[in-house]
Amino acid sequence: MSPTRRTTRRPWARRRLPGAAALALxxxxxxxxxxxxxxxxxxxxxxxxxxxxxxxxxTLWNGSWIAALATGVVVWGLILWACIFHRKKKNSPDQLPxxxxxxLPIEILYTVVPVIMVAVFFYFTARDETEIxxxxxxxxxxxxxxxxxxxxxxxxxxxxxxxxxxxxxVDLSKQSAENPQGPQLVLPVNTQVHFDLxxxxxxxxxxxxxxxxxxxxxxxxxxNQFEITTLDKTGVFVGRCAELCGTDHxxxxxxxxxxxxxxxxxxxxxxxxxxx
Numbered sequence: 001m002s003p004t005r006r007t008t009r010r011p012w013a014r015r016r017l018p019g020a021a022a023l024a025l026x027x028x029x030x031x032x033x034x035x036x037x038x039x040x041x042x043x044x045x046x047x048x049x050x051x052x053x054x055x056x057x058x059t060l061w062n063g064s065w066i067a068a069l070a071t072g073v074v075v076w077g078l079i080l081w082a083c084i085f086h087r088k089k090k091n092s093p094d095q096l097p098x099x100x101x102x103x104l105p106i107e108i109l110y111t112v113v114p115v116i117m118v119a120v121f122f123y124f125t126a127r128d129e130t131e132i133x134x135x136x137x138x139x140x141x142x143x144x145x146x147x148x149x150x151x152x153x154x155x156x157x158x159x160x161x162x163x164x165x166x167x168x169x170v171d172l173s174k175q176s177a178e179n180p181q182g183p184q185l186v187l188p189v190n191t192q193v194h195f196d197l198x199x200x201x202x203x204x205x206x207x208x209x210x211x212x213x214x215x216x217x218x219x220x221x222x223x224n225q226f227e228i229t230t231l232d233k234t235g236v237f238v239g240r241c242a243e244l245c246g247t248d249h250x251x252x253x254x255x256x257x258x259x260x261x262x263x264x265x266x267x268x269x270x271x272x273x274x275x276x
Contacts, residue, residue, distance in 0.1 A: 004166040004175055011095040016157060017241060019272065028061070030184035032087045037200070039087075040151065043058060043062075044062055044065050045063050046058060046061055046212060047209045047210055047212070048209070048210065048231060048233075049210060049211070049212050050210045050233045050235075050237060050239070050258060051210075051212075051228040051229060051231060052212055052228070052229035052230075052231065053131075053211070053212070053213070053228050053229070054211055054212040054213075055130055055131045055265075056128050056131055057132065057212040057213055058130070058212060059128075060124060060128045061212075062181070063124065063177060066258075067120075067121070071117070071201065074258075088268065090103065099211075106259055114194050119188075120202070132213060132226070133226055134227070135194070135216065135225050135226065136192075136227065137194060138192070139157065139185065139193055139227055140159075140191060140192065141156065141157070141191055141192070141193045141194070142156070142157045142158075142193075142194045142196070143155065143156050143157075143182075143185065143187075143193060143195050143196070144157075144196045144198070145195055145196065145197045145198070145203075145206055145217065146198050146200065147197070147198075147199045147201065147205075147206065147217040147245075147252070148199065148200055148201055148204075149201050149202065149245060149246050149248070150169045150241075150245070150247070150248035150249065150251050150252045151167035151168050151169055151170075151182065151185050151251075151252055151254075152166075152167050152182070152252065152254045153165070153166040153183070153214070154166075154185045154224075154254075155165070155233075156185070156186070156187075156268070158264075158268050159268075161268050161272040162209045162272060163186075163267070163271035163272055164185060164271075165183045165185065165270055165271075166183060167254060169183045169248045169251035169252070170182045170251050170253045171251075172250065172251060175253060177238070177272050180236060180253065180254075180255040181253055181257060182253040182254040183254050183255075184236075184254065184255045184256070184257055185239075185254065185255070185256045185257070186256075186257045186259060186264060187230055187233050187256060187257070187258055187259070187264065188259060188260070188261045188263075188264035189231065189233065189234060189258050189259070189260060189261070190230060190231070190232050190261070191229070191230055191261070191264075192227060192228070192229045193228050193229075193230065194225070194227050195225060195226050195227065195228070196213070196221065196223055196224075196225050197215055197216075197217040197218075198217065198218075198223050198224075198227070198228075200217060200219060200221040201216060201219055202219060202245050202246065203216055203217065203218055203219065203243050203245065203261045204210050204216070204217040204241045204243050204245050204252070205217060205241055205242035205243035206236055206239070206242075207220055207236035207238040207239060207240055207242040208238075208256050209237070209238070209239075210237040210256075210272070211228060214242050216243065230258055233258060234258050234259055234260065235257075235258055236255050236256070236258075237255065237256045237257075237258070238253065238255050238263055239253070239254045239255060240253050240254070244264030
């Protein structure tokens with residue numbers, strides 16, 4: 001091979017190499033995005049749950065969508081069938097199709113079927129709601145949540161020790177997904193946690209999207225309680241008030257940090273009897 005041919009081929013290879021690398025990176029990114037999108041679609045747009053109760057909510061949500069889509073397919077099919085097979089005939093434009101408005105079996109059918117569908121939805125919703133809101137009061141970790149205008153106070157009790165974290169309205173300009181502002185509630189993974197909610201002023205709503213459900217925080221002597229069982233998923237998950245409660249409602253932000261049991265034990269020992 002002549003030197004001239006070698007010098008003309010090497011620049012061509014150098015030009016192709018960055019393009020091939022960029023194409024490989026694009027394919028890899030597309031695959032990752034595709035897997036992420038599929039995972040999101042499999043949850044019906046819901047965030048990934050971090051509690052045992054969130055799995056119940058996710059199952060109910062997916063089942064509701066499947067039932068709704070199945071109903072939609074039947075309805076769309078009937079509409080298309082009517083459009084195709086009951087068009088106005090060219091040879092008899094004034095002839096009406098068979099009328100069924102006084103057909104008693106059909107009227108009973110389209111009255112009974114929706115009632116059955118609503119009853120089935122009600123049954124599964126009531127069953128899951130009963131399980132989600134079931135309180136045993138045997139949870140090893142107890143958290144008293146006080147929502148006030150406009151922040152949160154968390155009092156965590158574990159093995160006779162307490163840790164208190166109180167917040168103030170957050171500066172929204174500093175809020176980000178990587179650096180959530182507001183008081184932080186620290187909880188262990190794979191543990192049952194009892195929540196006791198209370199408000200000294202107006203109705204608030206305790207909402208952690210990763211829990212897949214929320215609970216109102218009532219003023220007065222009304223206390224709202226629920227329990228969760230955390231999964232083996234560590235991380236920081238944002239929370240907020242989901243009830244319009246006043247001027248700085250949007251600043252009632254907080255976060256929940258799930259940590260291994262050993263780290264939680266150390267946290268309780270270091271924070272016991274203190275307030276932040």
